[in-house]
Amino acid sequence: MPSISRGFRRRDRGGDPSRLPPGQHLESGFPVLSAGPTPRVSTAEWSFAIKGALDAPRRWSWDELRALEPDAIRCDIHCVTAWSKLDTEWDGISLDVLLDGVETDAAFVTAWCDGGYTTNLPLEDITGGNAWLAWGYDGRPLAPEHGGPVRLLVPHLYFWKSAKWVRGLALRADDQPGFWEELGYHDRGDPWREQRYQGD
Amino acid sequence: MARAALPGRLSWLPARIAAVRRETARARTLVLDVERWPGHRAGQHVDVRLTAADGYQAQRSYSIASAPGTPLEITVERLSDGELSSWLVDEARPGDVLDLRGPIGGYFVWDSASGGPLLLVAGGSGVVPLMSIERNRRLAAPAIASTLLLSARAPEDVLYAAELDGATLTYTRRAPAGWTGYDRRIDAAMLTQVAPPPEARPRCFVCGPTAFVERISQDLVDLGHDSALVKTERFGATG
Numbered sequence: 001m002p003s004i005s006r007g008f009r010r011r012d013r014g015g016d017p018s019r020l021p022p023g024q025h026l027e028s029g030f031p032v033l034s035a036g037p038t039p040r041v042s043t044a045e046w047s048f049a050i051k052g053a054l055d056a057p058r059r060w061s062w063d064e065l066r067a068l069e070p071d072a073i074r075c076d077i078h079c080v081t082a083w084s085k086l087d088t089e090w091d092g093i094s095l096d097v098l099l100d101g102v103e104t105d106a107a108f109v110t111a112w113c114d115g116g117y118t119t120n121l122p123l124e125d126i127t128g129g130n131a132w133l134a135w136g137y138d139g140r141p142l143a144p145e146h147g148g149p150v151r152l153l154v155p156h157l158y159f160w161k162s163a164k165w166v167r168g169l170a171l172r173a174d175d176q177p178g179f180w181e182e183l184g185y186h187d188r189g190d191p192w193r194e195q196r197y198q199g200d
Numbered sequence: 201m202a203r204a205a206l207p208g209r210l211s212w213l214p215a216r217i218a219a220v221r222r223e224t225a226r227a228r229t230l231v232l233d234v235e236r237w238p239g240h241r242a243g244q245h246v247d248v249r250l251t252a253a254d255g256y257q258a259q260r261s262y263s264i265a266s267a268p269g270t271p272l273e274i275t276v277e278r279l280s281d282g283e284l285s286s287w288l289v290d291e292a293r294p295g296d297v298l299d300l301r302g303p304i305g306g307y308f309v310w311d312s313a314s315g316g317p318l319l320l321v322a323g324g325s326g327v328v329p330l331m332s333i334e335r336n337r338r339l340a341a342p343a344i345a346s347t348l349l350l351s352a353r354a355p356e357d358v359l360y361a362a363e364l365d366g367a368t369l370t371y372t373r374r375a376p377a378g379w380t381g382y383d384r385r386i387d388a389a390m391l392t393q394v395a396p397p398p399e400a401r402p403r404c405f406v407c408g409p410t411a412f413v414e415r416i417s418q419d420l421v422d423l424g425h426d427s428a429l430v431k432t433e434r435f436g437a438t439g
Contacts, residue, residue, distance in 0.1 A: 002212070002249070002251040002257065002299055003214045003215075003251060003297035003298055003299050004251050004252070004253055004297070005250040005251055005252070005287065005292075005296060005297060005298050006291075006296055006297075007287065007291045008250045008251070008252045008287045008291070009252045009253075009254075009256070010252060010254075010256040010258075010283075011281070011283045023249075023257070023258075023259050025258060025283070031410065031434070032410040032413075032414075032434050033434055034432060034434065035307050035308070035431065035432060036417065036427060036428070036430055036431060036432055037417035037418060037420070037421050037427045037430050037432065038414060038417070038418065039427075081260075081261050082247075082258075082259050082260055082261065115427070116428075145410065145414050179307075183305065183306035183307055184210075184304070184306060196210075196247075197209075197210045197301075197304070198209075198210075199209030199210065200209070200210070
């Protein structure tokens with residue numbers, strides 16, 4: 001039974017409530033949450049790799065990645081700290097393109113990043129048109145504090161899964177907890193099932 | 201690798217407001233009675249959920265202000281149009297109830313085993329989790345050196361003013377009459393003067409608004425501090 005807080009009532013914040021997962025509220029700004037200093041990454045030295053349990057590792061330089069046909073992505077995003085932002089617009093490339101033709105027995109991936117951040121995801125959550133590498137936000141290059149030059153974009157999961165400053169994916173058979181998952185956050189993080197913490 | 205501390209299911213726990221303390225015109229500290237509260241580490245936060253009489257619910261995260269082993273306290277600053285913060289600051293009275301779950305967060309934490317020296321840099325209400333850390337240090341490890349550097353807009357915005365002996369304050373909009381201290385945004389020169397040098401390997405905790413944290417954490421890294429020792433927490437204004 002929830003405790004009724006005397007005198008508390010809803011404030012209409014606008015927007016379409018059917019697009020808000022349970023426990024979320026609308027946010028018009030774009031808050032930043034990171035555990036440490038923002039890494040400064042030169043695109044000249046940047047690359048993206050897919051390695052681990054696959055037939056042959058793959059790697060793209062910044063120029064090689066940008067030479068691929070980009071997608072314009074419009075999506076709602078949901079942070080575990082209970083804000084959601086609707087109709088965000090990104091430029092990037094579908095992970096389906098980067099994983100196309102890969103032969104693997106893996107069921108999970110660990111994304112790794114500049115600055116040491118990691119997060120774990122089921123492989124099926126980042127395939128099938130569900131996930132991108134994003135380098136543009138709102139028509140501009142992705143700002144470093146938001147994960148630039150490139151971040152993962154997995155909008156159907158809580159936003160800590162959309163790892164900032166991402167540098168690669170390791171494909172693996174087992175689910176290995178990442179940075180926040182090790183500290184008690186959920187391994188999958190589906191906002192519609194309110195999977196914030198382990199056990200949710 | 202085994203999980204550091206698998207907490208099991210984090211259940212919503214009923215909490216009773218035992219006391220309300222006025223910190224500033226816009227901020228209150230709520231002392232919370234929670235049965236079966238498992239205890240917390242300095243720097244952690246809780247999720248607070250309020251339920252209206254019609255069943256409407258909303259939740260936000262709030263930093264814990266009190267030291268481990270002392271009564272659970274959160275400090276809340278009212279945001280304009282803040283759905284929860286308005287209730288917590290303007291409405292909440294002793295005896296009122298809410299739900300919370302936690303403690304949450306295992307990275308932005310410090311205990312005496314984490315060692316020192318400590319460098320705590322706060323912008324505005326970002327001082328809340330840092331005060332939990334500082335209070336813990338004073339209780340559990342007073343021999344560990346600590347530097348507390350606070351940026352506030354004006355004197356009436358300063359939280360925990362009675363506990364800031366030895367802290368360095370800077371006022372970014374209006375300083376008190378006769379003030380001879382800093383009256384600008386925290387910058388690299390100020391950090392060089394106030395903070396332990398990088399060679400002392402201070403454990404740095406930076407908390408405040410996004411732009412503040414971005415700037416300070418970058419300054420610290422540029423001054424030679426090990427980025428692995430710089431932990432950040434950013435306050436999004438989200439109600």
